Amino acid sequence: MDGQAEALTRKAIDLALTGDMGALRLCLDRIMPARKDRPVIFELPTINSAQDAAKVSSAVLAAVASGDLTPADAGEISKLIDTWVKAFETAELAERLERLERMTHQ
Secondary structure, three states: OHHHHHHHHHHHHHHHHOOOHHHHHHHHHHHOOOOOOOOOOOOOOOOOOHHHHHHHHHHHHHHHHOOOOOHHHHHHHHHHHHHHHHHHHHHHHHHHHHHHHHHHOO
16 A cells, blocks of 8 residues: 555545545645634633642633533643643752852852
């Protein structure tokens, strides 16, 4: 089948151009794939500290409970929150280390 990829592709295009709806859908799905996600709009508390992330997680759970978010969307948003917390903690640790180094060099 590997050697026939070009011929199969050409045949699908030819069929699509003659009005074959299945072939047309196949070609369009390759040219313009359907979006796998979409923007999600809902209220979130501001995140200024790692502790605020717990409030945001609660807001995400509340949005799922009220039907404003799907569990899948909540899972993706939770990953974003986790990434933010890790970045915040890393920056905070780097700042602490820098302060300790300054203190030991004085």
